[in-house]
Amino acid sequence: xxxxxxxxxxxxxxxxxxxxxxxxxxxxxxxxxRDDVSAFVDELxxxxxxxxxxLVSTLGDGETKQKILDAMSRPAExxxxxxxxxxxxxxxxxxxxxxTFWREHGDRLAxxxxxxxxxxxxxxxxVGVETYYGRLTGGYRVxxxxxxxxxxxxxxxxxxxxxxxxxxxxxxxxxxxLTDVQGSYAGAMGPxxxxxxxxxxxxxxxxxxxxxxxxxxxxxILASVANYFVEHGxxxxxxxxxxxxxxxxxxxxxxxxxxxxxxxxxxxxAAKGVRFDTGLDASAPTQLIGFDGDDGDEYWVGFKNFYVxxxxxxxxxxxxxxxxxxxxLANATGxxxxxxxxxxxxxx
Numbered sequence: 001x002x003x004x005x006x007x008x009x010x011x012x013x014x015x016x017x018x019x020x021x022x023x024x025x026x027x028x029x030x031x032x033x034r035d036d037v038s039a040f041v042d043e044l045x046x047x048x049x050x051x052x053x054x055l056v057s058t059l060g061d062g063e064t065k066q067k068i069l070d071a072m073s074r075p076a077e078x079x080x081x082x083x084x085x086x087x088x089x090x091x092x093x094x095x096x097x098x099x100t101f102w103r104e105h106g107d108r109l110a111x112x113x114x115x116x117x118x119x120x121x122x123x124x125x126x127v128g129v130e131t132y133y134g135r136l137t138g139g140y141r142v143x144x145x146x147x148x149x150x151x152x153x154x155x156x157x158x159x160x161x162x163x164x165x166x167x168x169x170x171x172x173x174x175x176x177x178l179t180d181v182q183g184s185y186a187g188a189m190g191p192x193x194x195x196x197x198x199x200x201x202x203x204x205x206x207x208x209x210x211x212x213x214x215x216x217x218x219x220x221i222l223a224s225v226a227n228y229f230v231e232h233g234x235x236x237x238x239x240x241x242x243x244x245x246x247x248x249x250x251x252x253x254x255x256x257x258x259x260x261x262x263x264x265x266x267x268x269x270a271a272k273g274v275r276f277d278t279g280l281d282a283s284a285p286t287q288l289i290g291f292d293g294d295d296g297d298e299y300w301v302g303f304k305n306f307y308v309x310x311x312x313x314x315x316x317x318x319x320x321x322x323x324x325x326x327x328x329l330a331n332a333t334g335x336x337x338x339x340x341x342x343x344x345x346x347x348x
Contacts, residue, residue: 030062030147037151040161044168055168061179062147068140069153071185077315081256082291082298089129089321090328098124098329101133106333108219112206117236118226121335125326126225126312127191134191134221138184142167145187146196163187166196173200174212181215190214192225202228232311233304238280240323241306244288244299245275255290255297258316262287262307269301276301289316 030037037059044050076085102109102124109120124133131137146167149160167187171178183189187196194203194214203212206223213220246252251272253259264272267282274288280303287307289300300320309319329335 028064030059030064030151032056032060034151036157036161040150040164044165048165048169050168050172058143058178059147061143063141063144064148064152065140065144068145068148068185072149072153072156077313077317080317082317082320083294085317086321086324090324094128094132094325095328095332097133098128098325099332101128102329102333102335105218105222108206108222112223112226116223116226116230116234118229118234119326119330119335121326121330121333122229122309122322123222123225124329125322127221128325128329129318129322130188130193131191134218137190137193137215138182138188140183140185140187141179142181142183142187142189142196143179145183145185149186160187163196166200170196170200176215190216191218191221192228194224194228198228202231228312229308232308234308235304238305239278239303240309240326241289241300241302241320242276242278244269244301246288246299247273249290249297252288253290255292258289259287260307260310260314260316262302262304264288274299274301278303289320291317291320 032038032041041052041055041059044055045052076088080088102120105124106120109123112118112123113120127133146160146164150157150164151161153160164187167181168178170176171181181189184193188194189196189199192214199212199214203214203220203224204227205212206219206221207217209217211217211220212224214224249255262285264286265282266278266280266284266286269276269286269288270282278284278301285304285307287302289302289306291298291300302316302319306319306323309322310316312322313319
């Protein structure tokens with residue numbers, strides 16, 4: 001497959017520089033004599049029948065990298081305001097690149113959408129936000145990323161040790177060369193940036209070749225993105241979010257402090273004075289989402305499908321970026337999907 005070179009923007013140059021740093025910044029060999037590493041080895045040997053000598057040797061090949069720890073401390077979702085975050089992901093160049101991606105993969109997008117009910121623009125927007133349509137998939141060895149975070153990042157060490165275990169199981173199951181697999185600083189892999197546990201749980205064989213290849217097979221990649229949404233409750237034909245108007249924000253979370261819970265309904269929000277258009281039943285679950293936009297506070301009403309997007313990344317800003325990029329892609333390609341679904345549902 002011929003790939004075009006990504007446009008040189010401040011964001012892409014920063015991401016490319018991060019890849020170069022990841023490849024060149026020295027690390028420190030993981031100490032396999034540590035108690036926590038030894039316990040990890042024991043678990044994989046006793047419960048999953050890995051060879052102890054190979055495990056110790058492979059873990060000893062892992063490197064603890066300070067750059068990974070630094071990156072974990074400043075994710076964009078926690079350091080940027082919405083109006084700054086949006087300008088990274090919903091841009092004319094990313095939309096144009098998405099249209100090119102759509103032209104290359106339109107048939108498989110349409111086929112998978114027909115099979116799963118997940119709109120093609122949502123699938124495209126996910127890989128557009130995650131990796132610029134597969135162009136920037138990360139420059140760290142997944143072994144290094146997960147070993148660093150699993151043994152030297154106390155706030156989430158238990159979680160990442162679990163992902164390291166899943167990575168060992170994944171590479172065995174899928175016959176991947178463990179020490180060669182590249183990904184993000186958090187150990188996410190391929191154009192869809194699945195972490196190992198998600199890869200094992202939700203990846204599917206999209207072309208019937210007997211493998212689940214999320215590193216380079218677009219049939220598998222896009223089918224797996226769609227399957228992730230299906231498994232998390234995507235509702236075909238329903239809207240993602242609509243703009244809301246509110247006179248008194250008292251009683252709602254402050255702007256930018258969004259709780260990822262469907263803690264309201266269409267009826268309860270309307271009763272509290274939130275104005276929005278939808279044809280969904282009064283009992284349909286919702287949440288009010290507030291962002292700090294370019295022109296002040298902006299509010300949206302998120303429905304079940306918005307919540308489903310937050311299962312991919314636990315951030316309201318992320319979900320809104322995916323939705324807005326998806327809407328732009330649908331409009332730019334003339335696709336009738338989630339971009340029009342809010343109006344379709346609201347139609348009498």
